[in-house]
Amino acid sequence: MSTKLKRVIDLISSLTEEKIVKAIRKARFGEKYEKLHCPHCGSSRVIRKGRMRHKSYLQHYYCKKLRKMV
């Protein structure tokens, strides 16, 4: 197995769901979560709406324009 491939496999196996979620959130909303915007309609009328009970890092967002969770 090549060193490069091994490195990729090591990286993937070190990823937890929490790390992935945080990376997605960062890509979606930027480094700071202050300027929230809806990934569907681009509206800034997005509010945080609770977290999952067992996975507190999973933040729910609600778009007031689309009137749905985004």
Ligand SMILES: [Zn+2]
């Ligand atoms: Zn929206």
